[in-house]
Structure formats: C-alpha cells, structure tokens
Amino acid sequence: MADEVIGTKEVNFQDREVPDETVGEVFVNNPRMTARNVSVYYAEKLAVDDVTLDVGSSEVIAFVGPSGCGKSTLLRCFNRMNDTIDICRMEGKINIDGDDINDPKIDVVSLRARVGMVFQKPNPFPKSIFDNIAYGPRIHGLARDSVELDEIVERSLERAGLWSEVKDRLDQPGTSLSGGQQQRLCIARAIAVGPEVILMDEPCSALDPIATAKVEELISELREQYSIVIVTHSMQQAARVSDRTAYFHLGKLVEVGETKQIFTRPVHRLTEDYITGRFG
Amino acid sequence: MTRSTDSGLLSPQEAAVRVAASLKKRGRSERRFRYLGIAAITLSILFLVLLFAGIFTKGIPGMFQHYVTLDVVLDKGRMDPQGDMSEASLYSGDARGLVNESLLIALGSPEGRKAKRAARSILSSGSASRLTEFTLKHPELIGENVAVKFAVDDDIDSFMRGFISRETPESDRRINDETIEFVDRLDQASLISYEFSDYLFTGSASRDAEIAGIKGALIGSIWTLGVCLLIAFPLGVATAVYLEEIAPKNRMTEIIEININNLAAVPSVVFGIMGLAIFILVFGLPRSIPLVGGIVLALMTLPTIIISSRAAIRAVPPSIRDAALGIGASKMQTILHHVIPPAMPGMLTGTIIGMAQALGETAPLLMIGMVAFIVDVPGGVTEPATALPVQIFMWADFAERMFIQKTSAAIIVLLAFLITMNAGAIILRKKLERRWQ
Ligand SMILES: Nc1ncnc2c1ncn2[C@@H]1O[C@H](COP(=O)(O)OP(=O)(O)OP(=O)(O)O)[C@@H](O)[C@H]1O
Numbered sequence A: 001m002a003d004e005v006i007g008t009k010e011v012n013f014q015d016r017e018v019p020d021e022t023v024g025e026v027f028v029n030n031p032r033m034t035a036r037n038v039s040v041y042y043a044e045k046l047a048v049d050d051v052t053l054d055v056g057s058s059e060v061i062a063f064v065g066p067s068g069c070g071k072s073t074l075l076r077c078f079n080r081m082n083d084t085i086d087i088c089r090m091e092g093k094i095n096i097d098g099d100d101i102n103d104p105k106i107d108v109v110s111l112r113a114r115v116g117m118v119f120q121k122p123n124p125f126p127k128s129i130f131d132n133i134a135y136g137p138r139i140h141g142l143a144r145d146s147v148e149l150d151e152i153v154e155r156s157l158e159r160a161g162l163w164s165e166v167k168d169r170l171d172q173p174g175t176s177l178s179g180g181q182q183q184r185l186c187i188a189r190a191i192a193v194g195p196e197v198i199l200m201d202e203p204c205s206a207l208d209p210i211a212t213a214k215v216e217e218l219i220s221e222l223r224e225q226y227s228i229v230i231v232t233h234s235m236q237q238a239a240r241v242s243d244r245t246a247y248f249h250l251g252k253l254v255e256v257g258e259t260k261q262i263f264t265r266p267v268h269r270l271t272e273d274y275i276t277g278r279f280g
Numbered sequence B: 001m002t003r004s005t006d007s008g009l010l011s012p013q014e015a016a017v018r019v020a021a022s023l024k025k026r027g028r029s030e031r032r033f034r035y036l037g038i039a040a041i042t043l044s045i046l047f048l049v050l051l052f053a054g055i056f057t058k059g060i061p062g063m064f065q066h067y068v069t070l071d072v073v074l075d076k077g078r079m080d081p082q083g084d085m086s087e088a089s090l091y092s093g094d095a096r097g098l099v100n101e102s103l104l105i106a107l108g109s110p111e112g113r114k115a116k117r118a119a120r121s122i123l124s125s126g127s128a129s130r131l132t133e134f135t136l137k138h139p140e141l142i143g144e145n146v147a148v149k150f151a152v153d154d155d156i157d158s159f160m161r162g163f164i165s166r167e168t169p170e171s172d173r174r175i176n177d178e179t180i181e182f183v184d185r186l187d188q189a190s191l192i193s194y195e196f197s198d199y200l201f202t203g204s205a206s207r208d209a210e211i212a213g214i215k216g217a218l219i220g221s222i223w224t225l226g227v228c229l230l231i232a233f234p235l236g237v238a239t240a241v242y243l244e245e246i247a248p249k250n251r252m253t254e255i256i257e258i259n260i261n262n263l264a265a266v267p268s269v270v271f272g273i274m275g276l277a278i279f280i281l282v283f284g285l286p287r288s289i290p291l292v293g294g295i296v297l298a299l300m301t302l303p304t305i306i307i308s309s310r311a312a313i314r315a316v317p318p319s320i321r322d323a324a325l326g327i328g329a330s331k332m333q334t335i336l337h338h339v340i341p342p343a344m345p346g347m348l349t350g351t352i353i354g355m356a357q358a359l360g361e362t363a364p365l366l367m368i369g370m371v372a373f374i375v376d377v378p379g380g381v382t383e384p385a386t387a388l389p390v391q392i393f394m395w396a397d398f399a400e401r402m403f404i405q406k407t408s409a410a411i412i413v414l415l416a417f418l419i420t421m422n423a424g425a426i427i428l429r430k431k432l433e434r435r436w437q
C-alpha cells in the first residue's frame, strides 16, 4: 500500500484536496506555512500519514494527540530537522511564504533561521548567557558590529521576558539558570535570529507550573509577531495559548479547527474521546 | 504459619524476620568484598613502593659522580696553537697534556712510565675535551691558573663507592695498587668530590660510563614525540569526528570501526616492522631518524586517540547539536563550535595517554634503527637519533657498574617526563572543562 504512494504522487501547493480522514477547516486565508499531503517514514514505518494543513501568519496552532501519533515528527518537518535522522524520509510538500522548503535551491541553514525551534528539554549551550543569544546572529551575520549585537541580545532577552532577571549576569553560563529561565533563554535564542515561525515541542513539559505560566504568557505575547506551532500534551495549555488546534491520531490529522470549537464541540468521535479523556 | 492467607503475601512480621536473616548474609558478603578490595589496593601500593624504592635507591646515586679538582694553567701557546681562539684551534691544542701535567703535580710529580700511566688512568678520557670546552666558555681566562673539575674514570668512581675492594688481590682487581695509592693521595688532599653529575643531562651516548649522558636520547625522544603528536592528534581527532558525526552508518564504517579497535591491540613491534618495510624500504627514508620513528609511533597511538576521542564526542549531549542545528548552524559549525570544544578535554586525555605510551615504546624504534650508537645531539627530525627508552635499553646491556646506575637514573628521568606529561594533561583538562561547563 505504501509502495504505490512513494515518490509517485505529484503534489502541488495550490492543491486543495484534503484527505478524507480530516474534518474541519485545514486552510487559512493568510498562510505562512502550508503542508500538502505530507507523509513521513522512519525506514518503512509510516509516522505521519498524508497530512494537509496550513499554519497562518500570526497565529498559535497547537498539535495535540496521543503519544506516538507523529506530532513531533510533523513539527520537525517544518524546519527539516528530520534531515539529521538518516532513516527519515518525507513525501509531500511544505512551503513557507510560497517557497518549497525542500527545494534544493533553498539552504537548510537559512530555512532554520526563518523557522526557529524550541525543544522539549531546555538545551542552552554550555556558554555564557550572552553567547547563547549572540551565537545565532553571529553565524548568520545579523549584526554589523558589537554595538548592534549587544542590542540584538538585549532586545531578544527583553522579548522573552528574561532581561531583568539576567542583565547583571550575562557572562555567566546559560546552564546556571533555572529550568524555566533556561527555556525562556532558548526562546530568546530562537527569536534572536529573527524567525517568522517558531516551532515548540512540548516546551513546558520539564517546567513547574509557575515557569509554565511564564512561558505561556510569553507565547501569548509573541503571537502578534510570529507564527507559533506548539506541540503539547496539556489540553489546558492548548486551550489557553492556541488559536487553532489540530488533533492527530496514528499519524493522521483527524480534526482541526478553532481551539474553542475543538474543545467545546468536537466533530470527530476520536477527538471527542481524547478531549474528554476517554483515552490517550 | 504467619503467611496471610487471603493475599498470598507475607505478613509484615514474617517479612521483617526474613529480612533480618538476609541482612546478616548481605552484610557478610559486603564485608568480604570490601576486604578483598582493600587487600588488592594494599598489594598494588606495595608493588608500587617496591618499584619506586628499587629505582630510586639505584637511580639517585646514578645522578651523582666523583670529580677531581685540578689547578690547570691555561697556557695560551699550547691551548690555542693557531692563536685565534677558534673552536678548531682549541680542539687541536694540547689540552690533554695540560690536564695530565696538572694531575702529576697534584700527585707530587711521580716518576716513571708505570706511575704516570697509573696516574693518567684516574681521569676520565673526556677530561681533555672538558678543558677545551671550559676554555671555549671562558676565553678571558686564557693564560691564567684555573681550578677545573674533571670526572674520574668509572672504575675509580666504583672504587670510591666501595664496589671495588682494596682487599681483592691486585691481579683480580680492575685498578692496580699504585692507582689506589694515587687516589688516596688525592682524597687526602680533599681534591675528590662527590657531586651531581653534569654529564647525565649534558652528555650524549658514550662507551665511557662516567661521561655518558641522556641529552641526545632526550632530545631524540622530544623530536620523535613531536612528530608523533603533530601527526596523530589532528588525524585521530579528524577521524573520530568523521566517524561519529559525518560518516553514514553503514557496513563500510562498521568495518573501519572494528579494524580501528583491532589496531589498538596490535603489538607495537608490528608497527615497527611495518615502518621498516614501508617508510625505509619502499619510500627510502633514512634509518634511525625521528621522522620515521614519529610516524611509526603515530600509527601506533592513533587507535588510542581515535577511540577516546569518539567516546568524548559521544558524551556530548545530542540536545546541544539539535540546539545548534535548530538556529541554523551548518553541520560543520555545529561540530566546530559545539561538539569539539566540550569533547576536547576527553580528546586531550586520550592523546596524552597515547603519547605516554609512545614515549615508553622501545620495540618499534629498534626495528627502524633508532638503536644506533649516536654521539651527536640530533638537531632536527631528519638527523639520526635515539630515544630515551632505547638508550635505557642499551645501557642496561652494558656490564660496567656505573652504567647500571645511570640506567636507573635515566629511568627516573623517563618517569619524571611521564608524570609531567600526565600532570600537564590533568591541568589542561581542568582548565578546559571549567571554561565549557
Ligand atoms: N528517530 C526515530 N526513528 C524511528 N522511529 C521514530 C523516530 N522518532 C519517532 N519515531 C516513531 O515515529 C512515530 C511518531 O513519533 P513522534 O515522536 O512524532 O510522536 P509524538 O506524537 O511526538 O509522540 P510524543 O507525544 O510521545 O512526543 C512513533 O511511532 C515513533 O516510534
């Protein structure tokens, strides 16, 4: 079954054919990133099955679903982090502002500058707080001089709500911060290279409720400027921070819609079961 | 029974009794294990102490030797026949005659050929060049009367240390009665002194034990290790980085990996044979040079460096790589900025361990001819040289009492060299670790 799909399906980004399994409105008026018939395999194992979905400009979209349903895998397609896994192979098409991200002409390095990522476990570099933020701008040549670099660092930390906490200890190692501070440092690091999209894979799962609240607050502030895709296992979190919610099941996108609608009037039975806690 | 019937589980009381019983058994076996551990450590410390005691009791005296202080008139005409104070002129002068005359004067001018020969046998054969070197260093003293220390012959040295006894019949003794009488005369005049041997560190290979030193071998070792480090470190680190970070994980890399691990277990002499066959016989490089020695030792230490470097790279958490890639660092930037720096301490440790192995290696160097009797201090990697362990190996073969002592002294130097290297590694490691933590 899988064999006839591999490499044969010609996918167009204007293609508006939605897989039968998905209910709800997958398209938005002003998409920033568009996924069309995306399937991902780990060797022969299908992890994401024919997903079509838009990520709008300035919106927060939450990916929810039971463990192993392919949320992280799909998320990592958006900045091609799956390239680092030898056995991982993607089919279908993902565009950012109309450009195919898998186009050989597109440099993955510049793609990742446009699509930042925040990981489940805070992973600051074992360097100073300043260098953690400054690293991205440095390698991408964003600052013309050190004054500009200082400014970028300060603005990024301010944006991440961390400036007042760390401004006197910029030369201390990033790893000396608390877990919640580290995660906000990672968000600041992602912001520093001026992305359009920020991908977050369970960014609060290693944090306590207070740190979680701070990060959520930060996400709400960032939605004005960035498109944010957040994977989460916390229904409350999805309800609190996201504009739209996509529910995945066994690699398929089952339902997508306004967060309020998904949580109050889910259409698909699987979504309803999951949200009401009947499984998952 | 106290077994509770409904759940099939032990009652808390019964469980407590059984735990108490098993505790005793556990305690015994733990104590036994601890005693075994203590015994093992005691034994190894004992061996270490014995080893060090043996080396130091022999080696420390080997760092000292006996000297005779003589008043010599640096006669300008005889020291410097050409009159230009050049090296050539001084070496063609009659330093030997001047030294011998001073010695005879110190001994009260004995008459007769036999007596003169006995007197001459007291001094080392290196005495004339010692006087020449002294003059070269102090040209302003020419024409003056100066006191110069000369090493005594190694037999005299052994006699002074009591290894040659007066009671032995003259015919069985390495030095005759007349010589002994002269030595006594010098000793009574307090002209003989026991001092730190300046030949040990400044002298090169020699058949005469009293003027033999390890300078040439030490420099040879440094050149050889230098070549070894320059080749093995970059190559080893690059290989480790490639295998860990870049190479696709397939059959080919697996085979390479297994072979590298096997290479680590190959006896070092095999590398020597290979060096002989390839570098000397095929490429036609000269024998006995540090360049070839260094290459051979590099091949020998490569597996050690690769294996420890790979372990160090693997210890870098993958989340750091993700973080770097996630903000758009290229693969190379990720490796150079985020993988190699934290792995560096581990890589350096492996390298130093490899270098320490290489420093003590004798067999492969014998194979490529670095065992030759080389008097000159090597001035570069393409000049014939020998290495410290090879020098020790050669000295250990000589029968003279003094060589045995100098062998131990050289071993102490080798050990000191090793300890310095290891200490350097630890310091470097600590420093780098602090920077990256
Ligand atoms: N590196 C990998 N190699 C092989 N299979 C993988 C790999 N990563 C994920 N998978 C498989 O792909 C499927 C989807 O995994 P993914 O991590 O995307 O799930 P997820 O929805 O993020 O789950 P979770 O909520 O637990 O994070 C799973 O069945 C998983 O076993």
Ligand SMILES: [Mg+2]
Binding pocket: A071, A072, A073, A201, A231
């Ligand atoms: Mg996941």
